């Protein structure tokens with residue numbers, strides 16, 4: 555099996571913070587973001603998926619390039635398939651969620667809330683009788699707070715009152731996220747995909763300019779459906795075909811208690827391989843480019859490519 559990038563421990567790159575998926579090295583004015591192959595679910599790491607880190611890093615890189623005339627982004631350099639050198643920004647503690655379809659099953663999903671009777675979402679008031687997976691008349695900005703533990707679905711007024719964001723900045727986030735989402739949907743459609751919903755993170759640079767940070771339109775931050783079968787699925791009441799990671803979650807639910815067990819069983823190699831294949835397929839379908847795996851072993855390659863960034 556190809557090697558997987560589980561974690562890094564570079565001593566010359568700055569103080570390390572460990573995210574769920576990324577190792578982040580903090581330098582005075584920049585961050586070294588190393589996207590690993592860690593795969594998280596149930597608030598923990600459930601597997602290491604070959605090539606996943608590269609897919610996420612390079613998919614984001616592609617989208618940052620496609621959207622840089624809409625908003626400035628944090629990318630300074632991409633010295634390695636798994637690494638982005640980013641401008642360090644002051645994080646805005648709001649997850650800028652954009653939704654294009656009435657879907658989802660979790661508590662915060664728009665379909666769940668619609669079923670419970672909610673009709674007002676951002677600037678939109680939805681009619682009665684909408685069906686699951688139906689397209690919204692226009693995309694809706696549906697932000698949550700970004701907090702330790704659980705993100706909360708506060709109203710814009712509450713977010714502003716609780717000091718998460720100013721009214722002026724909220725408006726700028728909404729405008730920018732909407733433009734990014736529309737661009738994403740247009741480009742996805744050209745590639746036979748529907749960008750269903752997504753989440754952006756933004757920061758501010760020293761001069762207070764809005765900067766798009768973190769990741770954009772990846773298989774992890776966004777939901778994707780296949781365009782060509784969507785209408786037929788809706789017409790016959792089936793779920794749209796999509797980029798699906800659920801099968802691995804299901805395996806863990808069947809073979810463990812993933813929210814409680816201290817150690818989890820190891821996922822079957824065949825399932826992990828299948829997930830890896832699907833990530834690569836997503837990269838190729840989204841970008842229209844061929845996926846070329848970085849040289850292995852990845853750790854040694856990254857160490858070499860990051861030499862110029864030692865501090």
Ligand SMILES: Nc1ncnc2c1ncn2[C@@H]1O[C@H](COP(=O)(O)OP(=O)(O)O)[C@@H](O)[C@H]1O
Pocket residue numbers: 572573574575576577578585628640641642643644645755757767768769
């Ligand atoms: N340019 C940036 N400036 C500051 N923070 C950033 C920037 N880009 C990404 N981040 C933060 O770095 C982390 C990325 O690591 P990740 O593994 O995705 O974390 P998480 O577990 O929070 O999703 C996120 O917390 C994200 O908010």
Ligand SMILES: [Mg+2]
Pocket residue numbers: 573575
């Ligand atoms: Mg993240």
